[in-house]
Amino acid sequence: MLVNPRRLDDVVILDLSGRITMGEGTLVLRDRIGKLLAAGHQK
Known part of the structure; x- marks a missing residue:
């Protein structure tokens, strides 16, 4: 599975592909979610 984060304003969206x-x-x-939360992203 591939996880590609992208930002839209102050929100991080994770695009998932694969199984x-x-x-x-x-x-x-x-x-990936843990790393984003540790970096202070909450949206």
Whole structure:
């Protein structure tokens, strides 16, 4: 699964492509969201 973030005003939108399956796909998404939250992005 590929996760590509983009910004629209003050909101970060994650564009997802590929298969979202239990295991590696969910870990990739969780990791990306965690990094965005740690960087202070809340929207």
